[in-house]
Amino acid sequence: MRTSILGKDGPSVPVIGFGAWPIGGGMGTVETNDAIRTLHHALDRGVTLVDTAEAYRSSEETIGRALQEWTGKREQVFLATKVRGSDLSRAHIMEAIEQSLRHLRTEYVDLLQAHSWDSRHPIEETMRAFDDLTQAGKVRYVGVSNFDVSQMRAAWTVRPFHSLQPRYNLLDRQIEGQILPYCLQQGIGVLAHSPLAKGLLTGKYNPDTVFPPDDERSRMARFSGEELRRHLTTAVRVQQWAQARGHTLVELAIAWVLSHPAVTVCLCGAKTPQQVDDHVRAAEWRLTVEERAEVDRLLGPA
Numbered sequence: 001m002r003t004s005i006l007g008k009d010g011p012s013v014p015v016i017g018f019g020a021w022p023i024g025g026g027m028g029t030v031e032t033n034d035a036i037r038t039l040h041h042a043l044d045r046g047v048t049l050v051d052t053a054e055a056y057r058s059s060e061e062t063i064g065r066a067l068q069e070w071t072g073k074r075e076q077v078f079l080a081t082k083v084r085g086s087d088l089s090r091a092h093i094m095e096a097i098e099q100s101l102r103h104l105r106t107e108y109v110d111l112l113q114a115h116s117w118d119s120r121h122p123i124e125e126t127m128r129a130f131d132d133l134t135q136a137g138k139v140r141y142v143g144v145s146n147f148d149v150s151q152m153r154a155a156w157t158v159r160p161f162h163s164l165q166p167r168y169n170l171l172d173r174q175i176e177g178q179i180l181p182y183c184l185q186q187g188i189g190v191l192a193h194s195p196l197a198k199g200l201l202t203g204k205y206n207p208d209t210v211f212p213p214d215d216e217r218s219r220m221a222r223f224s225g226e227e228l229r230r231h232l233t234t235a236v237r238v239q240q241w242a243q244a245r246g247h248t249l250v251e252l253a254i255a256w257v258l259s260h261p262a263v264t265v266c267l268c269g270a271k272t273p274q275q276v277d278d279h280v281r282a283a284e285w286r287l288t289v290e291e292r293a294e295v296d297r298l299l300g301p302a
C-alpha cells in the first residue's frame with residue numbers, strides 16, 4: 001500500500017484508510033463477525049489506518065475485539081478516533097478518551113480528532129485538553145474534523161495540529177475553494193471522508209432503491225427523489241469516463257480524491273472484504289493532471 005506523510009512532520013500512513021462507521025451499524029446492520037473479518041482483511045492488505053469515533057455506535061468496541069484477535073501487532077495500526085462535537089469540554093474529552101481506550105483495548109490512540117466545531121465550549125479548552133492527553137501519552141497526534149478555515153485558524157493558534165477530516169468526493173467539492181488550499185499552505189494533513197458519497201458513487205443504486213430504517217441513508221435527502229436522480233446522473237457520466245479507461249466508478253471516485261495535492265488519506269467505508277479489495281485496487285490508479293482536469297470538466301463547477 002502506498003503511504004504518505006500526515007501533516008508537515010507527522011507519521012507515514014497508508015493512503016487508504018478503513019472508515020469504521022459502517023461496521024458500527026450506521027449504514028445498516030453488519031454482523032460483528034463479518035465486521036471483524038472485513039477489518040482483518042483490510043489490515044492484512046495494508047489498510048492499517050482505522051478511523052472511528054465515540055459516536056460510531058458499536059464501532060470502537062468491534063475494532064477493539066478485532067485488534068485483539070488480529071495476528072499483527074498494535075504498533076502496525078494507526079488508530080484514529082474522535083470526540084463528539086456536541087461536547088468538546090475538557091471534562092467530556094477526558095471521559096471520552098478513557099471510554100475510547102477501553103473500547104479499543106489499547107493504551108493510546110494515534111490520532112484524536114474533534115468531530116466537529118463546538119460553539120458552546122471555547123476552542124482553547126478543547127485544544128489544551130488534547131495537548132494534555134499527548135503529554136500523558138494517551139494520544140500521539142491531534143486533529144480536527146469538519147472545521148472551516150476560521151475554525152482551523154482559531155484551533156491552530158492554541159495548538160498546531162496534524163490533520164483535518166472533511167467530506168470530499170466527486171459530488172461534494174465545496175472544500176476545494178478555501179479549505180484544501182489552507183491545509184496545503186499550513187501543512188495540515190487531510191483525511192477525506194465519504195469518498196464514495198456513501199454509496200452514490202458505486203454504480204449500484206438507482207432512483208427506486210429503498211434503504212432499511214436502520215440505514216442513515218433512509219433519512220438523507222440526497223438518497224431520494226429529485227436530488228438522488230441528479231446525483232446518479234452525474235455518477236453515470238463519470239462512470240462512463242472511467243469504464244472507457246478500464247476502471248470502475250469506485251476506482252475513479254477514490255483515485256480522484258487522492259489526486260488532489262492536499263489529500264493525504266482517503267477514508268473508505270467497507271462492509272465486506274471485497275469492498276476493501278476494490279479500495280486497495282483504486283489506490284494503484286494515479287490520475288494524471290490532465291485526467292483529473294477532464295473529470296472536473298465533466299463534473300462542472302464545484
Ligand SMILES: NC(=O)c1ccc[n+]([C@@H]2O[C@H](COP(=O)([O-])OP(=O)(O)OC[C@H]3O[C@@H](n4cnc5c(N)ncnc54)[C@H](OP(=O)(O)O)[C@@H]3O)[C@@H](O)[C@H]2O)c1
Pocket residue numbers: 018019020021022027028051052115145146165192193194195196197198199202204250267268269270271274275276278279
Ligand atoms: N468526520 C465525519 O463527520 C465523518 C462523516 C462521514 C464519514 N466519516 C468517515 O469516513 C469514512 C467513510 O465514509 P462513509 O463510510 O460514511 O461512506 P463512503 O466511504 O463514502 O461509503 C461507504 C459505503 O459505500 C458502500 N461501498 C463501499 N465500497 C464499495 C464497493 N467497493 N462497492 C460497492 N459499494 C461499496 C458500502 O455500503 P453499502 O454496501 O451498504 O452500499 C459502504 O458502507 C467513515 O466510515 C468514517 O470513518 C467521517
